[in-house]
Amino acid sequence: MPHHWLMKSEPDEVSIDDLARAPGQLLAWTGVRNHQARNFIRDAMQPGDGVLFYHSSCAEPGVAGLAEIAGRARPDATQFDPHSPYFDARAKVDAPRWLQIDVRLVRKTRLLSLREMREAPELASMQVLRRGNRLSITPVTDAEWQAVLERLEIPCRT
DNA sequence: GCCAACGTTGGC
DNA sequence: GCCAACGTTGGC
Numbered sequence: 001m002p003h004h005w006l007m008k009s010e011p012d013e014v015s016i017d018d019l020a021r022a023p024g025q026l027l028a029w030t031g032v033r034n035h036q037a038r039n040f041i042r043d044a045m046q047p048g049d050g051v052l053f054y055h056s057s058c059a060e061p062g063v064a065g066l067a068e069i070a071g072r073a074r075p076d077a078t079q080f081d082p083h084s085p086y087f088d089a090r091a092k093v094d095a096p097r098w099l100q101i102d103v104r105l106v107r108k109t110r111l112l113s114l115r116e117m118r119e120a121p122e123l124a125s126m127q128v129l130r131r132g133n134r135l136s137i138t139p140v141t142d143a144e145w146q147a148v149l150e151r152l153e154i155p156c157r158t
Numbered sequence: 159g160c161c162a163a164c165g166t167t168g169g170c
Numbered sequence: 171g172c173c174a175a176c177g178t179t180g181g182c
Contacts, residue, residue, distance in 0.1 A: 008168090034177080057168050114169075132175045134167050 003044055004140035005069075006052040006128050007103070016053050016064040016108050025105035026070055030078045031086045032098060037137040041073045041099045050145060051103055054128070055111075056136075062113035063148060071102035109152045122147035 007029065009015070019027055032038050051067040075096035078086035091097040117123050127138040140148075149156050 010168095061169070134176060136167090 002046060002049050004050040004052070004142070004145040005040070005045065006054050006063075006126070006138050006140050007067075008054045008056040008128075008136045010057045011055045011064070012058065015055065016105075019053065019065070019067065019103070019105045020108055022105075026102055028077075028100045029103050030076050030100045032076065032100070032136060033086060033088070034135065037135055038099055040137050040139070041101050044139075045069050045073065045101055047071060050106075050140075052140060052145075052148060053103075053105075060111055060113060062111045062115075062117065063109065063152075064111055065108040066106040066154070067103045068106050069101060070104035073099040073101050076100040107154075109154065112148060112151055116151070120147065120151065 014027065019025060029041075032041065047069055049069040051069060052063045053065045053067045055061055055064045075093075076086070076098040077100065078084040079088040079091040079096060079098045080093060081087055086098075088097055117126065118129060123129065123144055126140065126144050127133060127135070146156055
């Protein structure tokens with residue numbers, strides 16, 4: 001049973017256009033430093049899972065495109081890099097603490113703004129919209145996924 | 159294990 | 171820049 005996800009990225013760091021320009025339109029999703037989000041990568045994400053690529057902490061927050069999980073979880077390389085802002089001194093190569101996973105662009109979409117998402121009754125219970133939510137990766141239900149695609153006027157995949 | 163202090167997230 | 175909300179840290 002495939003899952004769907006919403007993954008937040010600050011466009012100043014990695015935007016939907018960065019993903020579109022990447023070789024193979026594929027990027028490793030690194031820098032997750034929250035246990036719950038990491039556990040989604042480790043335990044639940046499967047190749048082919050749908051991803052709502054969400055721009056956060058920016059002038060126009062919202063869903064900026066569709067992507068898909070493109071590989072398996074593996075140790076996040078940035079945890080071992082002393083020059084990375086995501087360096088974790090407690091992580092060891094033989095005992096990694098954090099995971100990354102590849103994400104491939106499906107298509108860029110119009111921006112489905114946070115405001116529009118909040119106004120959509122079908123999206124009212126989305127985890128990402130819940131008060132106080134700070135998780136950078138949240139599950140998206142089938143119904144929410146369909147509703148987002150409808151709002152973006154994109155035919156649903158089978 | 160408790161909990162105050164502090165840091166981070168992220169919309170506005 | 172503000173601030174609510176939440177996570178993490180570290181003394182006890």
